[in-house]
Amino acid sequence: AQSVAQPEDQVNVAEGNPLTVKCTYSVSGNPYLFWYVQYPNRGLQFLLKYITGDNLVKGSYGFEAEFNKSQTSFHLKKPSALVSDSALYFCAVRDDSNYQLIWGAGTKLIIKP
Amino acid sequence: GAVVSQHPSRVICKSGTSVKIECRSLDFQATTMFWYRQFPKQSLMLMATSNEGSKATYEQGVEKDKFLINHASLTLSTLTVTSAHPEDSSFYICSARYLGSYEQYFGPGTRLTVT
Numbered sequence: 001a002q003s004v005a006q007p008e009d010q011v012n013v014a015e016g017n018p019l020t021v022k023c024t025y026s027v028s029g030n031p032y033l034f035w036y037v038q039y040p041n042r043g044l045q046f047l048l049k050y051i052t053g054d055n056l057v058k059g060s061y062g063f064e065a066e067f068n069k070s071q072t073s074f075h076l077k078k079p080s081a082l083v084s085d086s087a088l089y090f091c092a093v094r095d096d097s098n099y100q101l102i103w104g105a106g107t108k109l110i111i112k113p
Numbered sequence: 114g115a116v117v118s119q120h121p122s123r124v125i126c127k128s129g130t131s132v133k134i135e136c137r138s139l140d141f142q143a144t145t146m147f148w149y150r151q152f153p154k155q156s157l158m159l160m161a162t163s164n165e166g167s168k169a170t171y172e173q174g175v176e177k178d179k180f181l182i183n184h185a186s187l188t189l190s191t192l193t194v195t196s197a198h199p200e201d202s203s204f205y206i207c208s209a210r211y212l213g214s215y216e217q218y219f220g221p222g223t224r225l226t227v228t
Binding site: 101 | 220
């Protein structure tokens, strides 16, 4: 069965420091991986996706993610965190059989000034 | 491009009444739409998947008669919460995809409060 794990409920980072939000996945075929961000009482905003190609994917708002097939990971990164990056981040993998997204539990990112 | 809207953004209704939430794809034809429910500080829970012109496929544990989903056109899907109760209060999010797209495009969500 396909699954996504976000091992950290919360990540705290000081403003200006690099940030990493972890995601690991388990799929039977080729992984189609996504990161979304959700601000309070808002819908989800797409950050980036990995379909194929370069392992380092660049996305919105300065975020990037590295696809690592051997470690089955797709960690979200940003070189220098902003207070405005504080939000809830979700990793997801697409189920090829029905196009549904399998969601991680979410990680709350808190950037402190 | 690929914008999805939801209406209303917030709704308060009395227990026992029904409420309809609309999800529209504004600039593409949504062959598939998804309805999610999200509890506070939790991940999204898929309620149902609907393909245009077909009956929705509900996830296990989701009551079909309570959460009526209609996907009558390529740009509109509706979720009707029938005989709402306070425990139905939640954040409801829809998403849509077009034929051939890898990703889903999300609406801004609807906050339902049942009093």
